[in-house]
Amino acid sequence: MRLAELVSLNRMGAAHRFLGRDDDRRVRIGVRLWELAVRASPVLSLQEVAIPFMVGVHDVVGHHVQLSVLDGDEVLFLERLSASKSVINCTRIAGRLPLYASSSGLVLLAHGPADLRERLLAGPLTAYTPTTTATPSRLRAVLADVRKQGYAYCPSYVHEDALGVAAPVRGADGRVLAALSVVVPNDAGAQAVVPALRTAARGASRALGAPTGREGPAV
Template sequence: MRTENGESVLARIVRIFEAFTPEESALTVSAISRRTGLHVATASRLVAELVSCGFLTRDADRRVRIGMRMWELATRALPTLSLRNAAMPFMAGVHDVVGQHVQLGVLEGSEVLFLERLSVPGAVINYTSIAGRLPLHASSSGLVLLAHGPADLREQVLKGPLKRYTSHTPVTGAQLRAVLAEVRRQGYAYCSGFVHQDALGIAAPVRDARGDVVAALAVIVPNEPRAAAVVPVVRSAARGVSRALCAPGTPALYAEPGDPCDGSATAV
Protein backbone atom coordinates (compact mmCIF):
# COMPACT_ATOMS: atom_id res chain seq x y z
CA MET A 1 0.00 0.00 0.00
CA ARG A 2 1.25 3.45 -0.90
CA THR A 3 0.31 6.84 0.45
CA GLU A 4 -0.83 9.79 -1.66
CA ASN A 5 2.75 11.03 -2.12
CA GLY A 6 3.83 7.61 -3.43
CA GLU A 7 5.71 6.49 -0.31
CA SER A 8 4.83 3.02 0.92
CA VAL A 9 3.61 2.39 4.45
CA LEU A 10 6.58 0.05 4.89
CA ALA A 11 8.98 2.87 4.04
CA ARG A 12 7.35 5.01 6.73
CA ILE A 13 7.67 2.22 9.27
CA VAL A 14 11.36 1.85 8.42
CA ARG A 15 11.82 5.57 9.07
CA ILE A 16 10.23 5.16 12.48
CA PHE A 17 12.65 2.38 13.44
CA GLU A 18 15.59 4.41 12.14
CA ALA A 19 14.62 7.31 14.41
CA PHE A 20 15.99 5.38 17.39
CA THR A 21 19.71 5.51 18.16
CA PRO A 22 21.94 3.81 20.75
CA GLU A 23 22.12 7.14 22.58
CA GLU A 24 18.37 7.80 22.39
CA SER A 25 16.56 4.51 22.67
CA ALA A 26 13.31 6.01 24.05
CA LEU A 27 11.41 8.70 22.14
CA THR A 28 8.10 10.48 22.40
CA VAL A 29 5.71 10.29 19.46
CA SER A 30 6.37 14.00 18.86
CA ALA A 31 10.12 13.32 18.61
CA ILE A 32 9.47 10.44 16.21
CA SER A 33 7.32 12.76 14.13
CA ARG A 34 10.07 15.38 13.95
CA ARG A 35 12.81 12.89 13.10
CA THR A 36 10.84 11.07 10.42
CA GLY A 37 9.09 14.07 8.91
CA LEU A 38 5.76 12.30 9.41
CA HIS A 39 2.69 14.20 10.53
CA VAL A 40 2.21 13.62 14.24
CA ALA A 41 -1.16 11.95 13.64
CA THR A 42 0.40 9.55 11.12
CA ALA A 43 3.31 8.80 13.42
CA SER A 44 0.93 8.20 16.33
CA ARG A 45 -1.21 5.79 14.29
CA LEU A 46 1.75 3.78 13.00
CA VAL A 47 3.38 3.67 16.43
CA ALA A 48 0.13 2.39 17.94
CA GLU A 49 -0.05 -0.40 15.35
CA LEU A 50 3.59 -1.36 15.94
CA VAL A 51 3.01 -1.40 19.70
CA SER A 52 0.00 -3.70 19.26
CA CYS A 53 2.24 -6.11 17.30
CA GLY A 54 5.00 -5.98 19.90
CA PHE A 55 7.55 -4.36 17.58
CA LEU A 56 7.50 -1.21 19.73
CA THR A 57 6.66 -0.79 23.40
CA ARG A 58 5.64 2.12 25.62
CA ASP A 59 7.20 3.11 28.94
CA ALA A 60 5.12 4.24 31.89
CA ASP A 61 5.79 7.83 30.79
CA ARG A 62 4.45 7.00 27.29
CA ARG A 63 7.83 7.16 25.63
CA VAL A 64 8.35 4.57 22.89
CA ARG A 65 11.10 1.95 22.63
CA ILE A 66 11.99 -0.92 20.31
CA GLY A 67 9.99 -3.93 21.48
CA MET A 68 11.20 -7.37 22.49
CA ARG A 69 9.33 -8.92 19.57
CA MET A 70 11.62 -7.10 17.14
CA TRP A 71 14.69 -8.33 19.02
CA GLU A 72 13.30 -11.88 19.05
CA LEU A 73 12.67 -12.03 15.31
CA ALA A 74 15.94 -10.29 14.42
CA THR A 75 17.97 -12.64 16.60
CA ARG A 76 16.19 -15.72 15.31
CA ALA A 77 17.02 -14.89 11.68
CA LEU A 78 20.38 -13.19 12.25
CA PRO A 79 22.79 -14.35 9.51
CA THR A 80 25.76 -13.60 11.78
CA LEU A 81 24.44 -15.70 14.67
CA SER A 82 26.83 -18.57 13.93
CA LEU A 83 29.71 -16.09 13.83
CA ARG A 84 28.77 -14.65 17.20
CA ASN A 85 28.32 -18.10 18.73
CA ALA A 86 31.72 -19.20 17.44
CA ALA A 87 33.40 -16.04 18.71
CA MET A 88 31.97 -15.77 22.22
CA PRO A 89 34.15 -18.43 23.94
CA PHE A 90 37.31 -16.90 22.47
CA MET A 91 36.18 -13.36 23.31
CA ALA A 92 35.56 -14.45 26.88
CA GLY A 93 39.06 -15.92 27.05
CA VAL A 94 40.64 -12.72 25.74
CA HIS A 95 38.54 -10.71 28.15
CA ASP A 96 39.82 -12.77 31.09
CA VAL A 97 43.40 -12.09 30.03
CA VAL A 98 43.13 -8.43 29.03
CA GLY A 99 40.48 -7.16 31.43
CA GLN A 100 39.40 -4.39 29.04
CA HIS A 101 37.05 -4.17 26.04
CA VAL A 102 36.80 -7.10 23.60
CA GLN A 103 34.57 -6.72 20.54
CA LEU A 104 33.50 -8.36 17.30
CA GLY A 105 32.81 -6.28 14.20
CA VAL A 106 31.65 -6.94 10.65
CA LEU A 107 31.59 -4.89 7.47
CA GLU A 108 28.28 -3.13 6.89
CA GLY A 109 28.31 -0.72 3.96
CA SER A 110 31.13 1.75 4.53
CA GLU A 111 31.22 1.24 8.30
CA VAL A 112 32.08 -1.42 10.84
CA LEU A 113 29.06 -2.76 12.73
CA PHE A 114 29.73 -4.24 16.17
CA LEU A 115 27.88 -7.48 16.90
CA GLU A 116 29.17 -8.08 20.41
CA ARG A 117 31.25 -6.44 23.12
CA LEU A 118 32.54 -7.56 26.50
CA SER A 119 33.71 -4.98 29.01
CA VAL A 120 34.23 -4.21 32.70
CA PRO A 121 33.55 -1.16 34.88
CA GLY A 122 36.44 1.25 34.83
CA ALA A 123 37.83 0.10 31.47
CA VAL A 124 39.43 2.62 29.13
CA ILE A 125 37.12 4.90 27.12
CA ASN A 126 35.48 3.17 24.16
CA TYR A 127 33.07 4.75 21.66
CA THR A 128 31.69 1.44 20.40
CA SER A 129 28.56 -0.37 21.55
CA ILE A 130 26.63 -3.46 20.50
CA ALA A 131 24.80 -2.59 17.25
CA GLY A 132 26.90 0.59 17.09
CA ARG A 133 28.99 1.70 14.13
CA LEU A 134 32.27 3.45 13.43
CA PRO A 135 33.93 4.62 10.21
CA LEU A 136 36.28 2.06 8.68
CA HIS A 137 39.31 4.35 8.57
CA ALA A 138 39.37 5.21 12.28
CA SER A 139 38.85 1.92 14.13
CA SER A 140 41.13 -1.12 14.35
CA SER A 141 38.27 -3.44 13.37
CA GLY A 142 37.34 -1.21 10.46
CA LEU A 143 40.91 -1.09 9.17
CA VAL A 144 41.15 -4.90 9.19
CA LEU A 145 37.87 -5.19 7.29
CA LEU A 146 38.82 -2.44 4.84
CA ALA A 147 42.30 -3.85 4.23
CA HIS A 148 40.81 -7.21 3.23
CA GLY A 149 37.54 -5.93 1.77
CA PRO A 150 36.41 -5.20 -1.78
CA ALA A 151 38.82 -3.09 -3.80
CA ASP A 152 36.08 -0.71 -4.97
CA LEU A 153 35.04 -0.01 -1.37
CA ARG A 154 38.67 0.64 -0.44
CA GLU A 155 39.06 3.15 -3.27
CA GLN A 156 35.81 4.84 -2.30
CA VAL A 157 36.93 5.29 1.30
CA LEU A 158 40.38 6.44 0.24
CA LYS A 159 38.82 9.32 -1.69
CA GLY A 160 37.43 10.69 1.57
CA PRO A 161 36.40 12.78 3.27
CA LEU A 162 37.85 11.08 6.35
CA LYS A 163 36.73 12.29 9.77
CA ARG A 164 39.49 13.32 12.16
CA TYR A 165 39.02 12.11 15.75
CA THR A 166 42.53 12.85 17.02
CA SER A 167 45.86 13.97 15.60
CA HIS A 168 46.68 10.29 14.98
CA THR A 169 43.63 9.50 12.83
CA PRO A 170 44.58 8.88 9.17
CA VAL A 171 42.68 11.58 7.29
CA THR A 172 44.36 11.63 3.87
CA GLY A 173 44.30 8.99 1.18
CA ALA A 174 48.08 8.57 1.39
CA GLN A 175 48.03 8.09 5.17
CA LEU A 176 45.19 5.57 5.02
CA ARG A 177 46.76 3.65 2.14
CA ALA A 178 49.98 3.28 4.16
CA VAL A 179 48.05 2.08 7.23
CA LEU A 180 46.12 -0.51 5.19
CA ALA A 181 49.32 -1.80 3.62
CA GLU A 182 50.78 -2.23 7.11
CA VAL A 183 47.67 -4.11 8.28
CA ARG A 184 47.98 -6.54 5.38
CA ARG A 185 51.73 -6.94 5.89
CA GLN A 186 51.70 -7.64 9.62
CA GLY A 187 48.34 -9.42 9.80
CA TYR A 188 46.66 -7.14 12.34
CA ALA A 189 45.74 -3.50 13.00
CA TYR A 190 47.44 -1.55 15.78
CA CYS A 191 45.77 1.82 16.25
CA SER A 192 47.30 4.04 18.90
CA GLY A 193 44.97 6.92 19.73
CA PHE A 194 43.06 6.85 16.43
CA VAL A 195 39.63 7.48 18.01
CA HIS A 196 40.65 8.75 21.46
CA GLN A 197 44.08 9.71 22.73
CA ASP A 198 43.79 7.43 25.77
CA ALA A 199 42.67 4.31 23.88
CA LEU A 200 44.51 1.83 21.67
CA GLY A 201 42.76 -0.64 19.39
CA ILE A 202 44.23 -3.96 18.26
CA ALA A 203 42.28 -6.09 15.77
CA ALA A 204 42.89 -9.29 13.83
CA PRO A 205 40.93 -10.85 10.95
CA VAL A 206 38.45 -13.69 11.34
CA ARG A 207 38.21 -15.86 8.22
CA ASP A 208 35.61 -18.30 6.96
CA ALA A 209 36.25 -21.76 5.51
CA ARG A 210 37.35 -20.27 2.18
CA GLY A 211 39.81 -17.88 3.79
CA ASP A 212 37.72 -14.75 3.25
CA VAL A 213 37.78 -12.18 6.05
CA VAL A 214 34.25 -12.06 7.50
CA ALA A 215 34.86 -10.22 10.78
CA ALA A 216 37.42 -8.56 13.01
CA LEU A 217 38.10 -9.44 16.63
CA ALA A 218 39.48 -6.50 18.57
CA VAL A 219 40.47 -5.23 21.98
CA ILE A 220 40.45 -1.63 23.20
CA VAL A 221 43.08 -1.11 25.89
CA PRO A 222 44.88 1.85 27.52
CA ASN A 223 47.21 3.58 25.09
CA GLU A 224 50.57 2.62 26.56
CA PRO A 225 53.68 0.78 25.25
CA ARG A 226 53.04 -2.47 27.13
CA ALA A 227 49.81 -2.93 25.13
CA ALA A 228 51.90 -4.55 22.38
CA ALA A 229 51.99 -7.70 24.52
CA VAL A 230 48.29 -8.17 23.79
CA VAL A 231 48.82 -8.63 20.04
CA PRO A 232 49.55 -12.40 20.15
CA VAL A 233 46.49 -12.94 22.35
CA VAL A 234 44.20 -11.18 19.87
CA ARG A 235 45.66 -12.92 16.83
CA SER A 236 45.45 -16.35 18.45
CA ALA A 237 41.82 -15.78 19.43
CA ALA A 238 40.91 -14.60 15.92
CA ARG A 239 42.46 -17.74 14.45
CA GLY A 240 40.51 -19.80 16.97
CA VAL A 241 37.24 -18.20 15.87
CA SER A 242 38.19 -18.87 12.26
CA ARG A 243 38.71 -22.56 12.98
CA ALA A 244 35.44 -22.71 14.92
CA LEU A 245 33.59 -21.43 11.86
CA CYS A 246 34.77 -24.39 9.79
CA ALA A 247 32.12 -27.08 9.36
CA PRO A 248 33.04 -30.77 9.63
CA GLY A 249 34.61 -31.96 6.39
CA THR A 250 35.71 -28.48 5.35
CA PRO A 251 39.47 -29.24 5.28
CA ALA A 252 39.09 -32.00 2.74
CA LEU A 253 36.64 -30.11 0.54
CA TYR A 254 37.64 -26.47 0.54
CA ALA A 255 40.69 -25.54 2.55
CA GLU A 256 44.01 -24.74 0.96
CA PRO A 257 47.34 -24.90 2.82
CA GLY A 258 47.48 -22.09 5.37
CA ASP A 259 43.71 -21.52 5.47
CA PRO A 260 42.11 -21.50 8.93
CA CYS A 261 40.42 -24.86 8.28
CA ASP A 262 43.50 -26.59 6.95
CA GLY A 263 45.20 -28.96 9.33
CA SER A 264 48.56 -27.27 8.80
CA ALA A 265 47.34 -23.90 10.13
CA THR A 266 48.40 -23.10 13.67
CA ALA A 267 47.42 -20.32 16.00
CA VAL A 268 49.73 -17.35 16.17
Protein backbone atom coordinates in the same frame (compact mmCIF):
# COMPACT_ATOMS: atom_id res chain seq x y z
CA MET B 1 0.09 7.74 6.27
CA ARG B 2 -2.91 9.23 8.05
CA LEU B 3 -2.81 9.82 11.80
CA ALA B 4 -5.57 7.27 12.50
CA GLU B 5 -3.66 4.57 10.61
CA LEU B 6 -0.46 5.37 12.48
CA VAL B 7 -2.24 5.19 15.84
CA SER B 8 -3.78 1.85 14.84
CA LEU B 9 -0.39 0.44 13.87
CA ASN B 10 1.12 1.59 17.15
CA ARG B 11 -1.68 -0.08 19.10
CA MET B 12 -1.30 -3.30 17.12
CA GLY B 13 2.45 -3.27 17.66
CA ALA B 14 2.04 -2.75 21.39
CA ALA B 15 -0.55 -5.53 21.63
CA HIS B 16 1.90 -8.03 20.11
CA ARG B 17 4.89 -6.59 21.99
CA PHE B 18 6.48 -5.43 18.74
CA LEU B 19 6.47 -1.88 20.11
CA GLY B 20 6.53 -0.38 23.58
CA ARG B 21 6.61 3.00 25.27
CA ASP B 22 9.17 4.57 27.58
CA ASP B 23 8.16 6.45 30.71
CA ASP B 24 8.10 9.66 28.66
CA ARG B 25 5.67 7.99 26.19
CA ARG B 26 8.16 7.68 23.34
CA VAL B 27 7.67 4.61 21.12
CA ARG B 28 10.50 2.05 21.23
CA ILE B 29 11.16 -1.45 19.89
CA GLY B 30 9.31 -4.06 21.92
CA VAL B 31 10.61 -7.32 23.36
CA ARG B 32 8.92 -9.51 20.75
CA LEU B 33 10.33 -7.54 17.80
CA TRP B 34 13.79 -7.67 19.37
CA GLU B 35 13.43 -11.44 19.82
CA LEU B 36 12.44 -11.99 16.17
CA ALA B 37 15.26 -9.75 14.94
CA VAL B 38 17.87 -11.65 16.95
CA ARG B 39 16.63 -15.03 15.77
CA ALA B 40 16.63 -13.90 12.14
CA SER B 41 20.03 -12.21 12.34
CA PRO B 42 22.32 -13.12 9.41
CA VAL B 43 25.33 -12.88 11.74
CA LEU B 44 23.96 -15.05 14.56
CA SER B 45 26.18 -18.07 13.80
CA LEU B 46 29.23 -15.79 13.63
CA GLN B 47 28.44 -14.34 17.03
CA GLU B 48 27.81 -17.77 18.56
CA VAL B 49 31.18 -19.02 17.33
CA ALA B 50 33.10 -15.90 18.32
CA ILE B 51 31.79 -15.30 21.83
CA PRO B 52 33.76 -18.09 23.60
CA PHE B 53 36.97 -16.77 22.04
CA MET B 54 36.02 -13.23 23.04
CA VAL B 55 35.56 -14.40 26.62
CA GLY B 56 39.02 -15.95 26.58
CA VAL B 57 40.61 -12.71 25.37
CA HIS B 58 38.65 -10.68 27.89
CA ASP B 59 39.97 -12.87 30.71
CA VAL B 60 43.48 -11.98 29.57
CA VAL B 61 43.21 -8.25 28.77
CA GLY B 62 40.50 -7.18 31.23
CA HIS B 63 39.28 -4.39 28.93
CA HIS B 64 36.98 -4.16 25.91
CA VAL B 65 36.78 -7.05 23.43
CA GLN B 66 34.68 -6.48 20.31
CA LEU B 67 33.35 -8.32 17.27
CA SER B 68 32.53 -6.29 14.17
CA VAL B 69 31.67 -6.65 10.49
CA LEU B 70 31.80 -4.54 7.36
CA ASP B 71 28.55 -2.74 6.54
CA GLY B 72 28.73 -0.32 3.64
CA ASP B 73 31.43 2.27 4.29
CA GLU B 74 31.41 1.65 8.05
CA VAL B 75 32.35 -0.92 10.66
CA LEU B 76 29.34 -2.26 12.57
CA PHE B 77 29.97 -3.59 16.10
CA LEU B 78 27.99 -6.76 16.86
CA GLU B 79 29.24 -7.73 20.32
CA ARG B 80 31.32 -6.22 23.09
CA LEU B 81 32.60 -7.51 26.43
CA SER B 82 33.72 -4.89 28.95
CA ALA B 83 34.59 -4.46 32.62
CA SER B 84 33.72 -1.72 35.08
CA LYS B 85 37.24 -0.26 35.04
CA SER B 86 37.87 -0.63 31.32
CA VAL B 87 39.52 2.19 29.41
CA ILE B 88 37.26 4.67 27.63
CA ASN B 89 35.59 3.30 24.50
CA CYS B 90 33.52 5.39 22.09
CA THR B 91 31.81 2.42 20.46
CA ARG B 92 28.82 0.34 21.54
CA ILE B 93 26.88 -2.72 20.36
CA ALA B 94 25.08 -1.82 17.11
CA GLY B 95 27.31 1.27 16.91
CA ARG B 96 29.34 2.29 13.89
CA LEU B 97 32.61 4.02 13.01
CA PRO B 98 34.23 5.01 9.73
CA LEU B 99 36.40 2.18 8.44
CA TYR B 100 39.63 4.19 8.39
CA ALA B 101 39.33 5.40 12.00
CA SER B 102 39.51 2.19 14.06
CA SER B 103 41.53 -1.01 14.24
CA SER B 104 38.48 -3.12 13.37
CA GLY B 105 37.63 -0.94 10.41
CA LEU B 106 41.19 -1.02 9.08
CA VAL B 107 41.23 -4.84 9.16
CA LEU B 108 37.92 -5.02 7.31
CA LEU B 109 38.96 -2.35 4.82
CA ALA B 110 42.36 -3.94 4.19
CA HIS B 111 40.70 -7.23 3.25
CA GLY B 112 37.56 -5.75 1.70
CA PRO B 113 36.65 -4.94 -1.91
CA ALA B 114 39.22 -2.93 -3.88
CA ASP B 115 36.60 -0.45 -5.09
CA LEU B 116 35.65 0.31 -1.48
CA ARG B 117 39.28 1.08 -0.63
CA GLU B 118 39.66 3.36 -3.63
CA ARG B 119 36.45 5.19 -2.80
CA LEU B 120 37.57 5.87 0.76
CA LEU B 121 41.07 6.79 -0.35
CA ALA B 122 39.50 9.49 -2.49
CA GLY B 123 38.38 11.13 0.78
CA PRO B 124 37.46 13.17 2.60
CA LEU B 125 38.90 11.62 5.78
CA THR B 126 38.15 13.30 9.13
CA ALA B 127 40.65 12.95 11.98
CA TYR B 128 39.30 12.16 15.46
CA THR B 129 42.73 12.76 17.03
CA PRO B 130 46.12 13.86 15.67
CA THR B 131 47.06 10.19 15.11
CA THR B 132 43.96 9.10 13.19
CA THR B 133 44.84 7.83 9.71
CA ALA B 134 43.28 10.72 7.80
CA THR B 135 45.33 11.18 4.62
CA PRO B 136 45.13 8.95 1.54
CA SER B 137 48.86 8.26 1.40
CA ARG B 138 49.05 7.24 5.04
CA LEU B 139 45.87 5.17 4.84
CA ARG B 140 47.22 3.26 1.84
CA ALA B 141 50.44 2.50 3.74
CA VAL B 142 48.58 1.45 6.90
CA LEU B 143 46.32 -0.92 4.94
CA ALA B 144 49.37 -2.52 3.35
CA ASP B 145 50.90 -3.02 6.80
CA VAL B 146 47.68 -4.60 8.10
CA ARG B 147 47.68 -7.14 5.28
CA LYS B 148 51.40 -7.85 5.75
CA GLN B 149 51.52 -8.25 9.53
CA GLY B 150 48.06 -9.78 10.00
CA TYR B 151 46.60 -7.24 12.44
CA ALA B 152 45.92 -3.54 12.95
CA TYR B 153 47.54 -1.62 15.81
CA CYS B 154 46.01 1.81 16.38
CA PRO B 155 47.17 3.99 19.30
CA SER B 156 44.96 7.02 20.02
CA TYR B 157 42.97 6.76 16.77
CA VAL B 158 39.58 7.59 18.31
CA HIS B 159 40.53 8.72 21.82
CA GLU B 160 44.00 9.69 23.04
CA ASP B 161 43.80 7.42 26.12
CA ALA B 162 42.79 4.28 24.20
CA LEU B 163 44.52 1.91 21.81
CA GLY B 164 42.79 -0.53 19.48
CA VAL B 165 44.15 -3.80 18.12
CA ALA B 166 42.20 -5.94 15.65
CA ALA B 167 42.73 -9.22 13.80
CA PRO B 168 40.72 -10.82 10.98
CA VAL B 169 38.24 -13.66 11.42
CA ARG B 170 37.92 -15.75 8.27
CA GLY B 171 35.21 -18.03 6.94
CA ALA B 172 35.37 -21.41 5.22
CA ASP B 173 36.33 -19.83 1.88
CA GLY B 174 39.22 -17.92 3.45
CA ARG B 175 37.57 -14.53 3.12
CA VAL B 176 37.57 -12.15 6.09
CA LEU B 177 34.10 -12.18 7.63
CA ALA B 178 34.71 -10.07 10.72
CA ALA B 179 37.26 -8.36 12.92
CA LEU B 180 38.01 -9.34 16.49
CA SER B 181 39.43 -6.40 18.43
CA VAL B 182 40.43 -5.11 21.84
CA VAL B 183 40.46 -1.56 23.20
CA VAL B 184 43.05 -1.16 25.94
CA PRO B 185 44.94 1.71 27.63
CA ASN B 186 47.38 3.48 25.36
CA ASP B 187 50.55 2.59 27.22
CA ALA B 188 53.77 0.67 26.81
CA GLY B 189 52.16 -2.67 27.71
CA ALA B 190 49.60 -2.65 24.93
CA GLN B 191 51.70 -4.70 22.51
CA ALA B 192 51.45 -7.65 24.88
CA VAL B 193 47.76 -8.18 24.00
CA VAL B 194 48.50 -8.89 20.33
CA PRO B 195 49.38 -12.62 20.65
CA ALA B 196 46.26 -13.41 22.70
CA LEU B 197 44.03 -11.53 20.27
CA ARG B 198 45.51 -13.15 17.19
CA THR B 199 45.28 -16.61 18.76
CA ALA B 200 41.58 -16.03 19.48
CA ALA B 201 40.94 -14.75 15.95
CA ARG B 202 42.63 -17.83 14.49
CA GLY B 203 40.59 -20.06 16.79
CA ALA B 204 37.34 -18.43 15.71
CA SER B 205 38.40 -18.75 12.07
CA ARG B 206 39.14 -22.46 12.46
CA ALA B 207 35.77 -22.94 14.17
CA LEU B 208 34.16 -21.36 11.11
CA GLY B 209 36.02 -23.79 8.85
CA ALA B 210 38.69 -21.42 7.56
CA PRO B 211 41.79 -22.93 5.92
CA THR B 212 44.98 -22.63 7.95
CA GLY B 213 47.98 -20.54 7.05
CA ARG B 214 46.10 -17.35 6.10
CA GLU B 215 46.63 -15.29 9.24
CA GLY B 216 49.85 -13.47 8.35
CA PRO B 217 53.20 -13.58 10.14
CA ALA B 218 53.47 -14.43 13.81
CA VAL B 219 54.28 -11.72 16.33
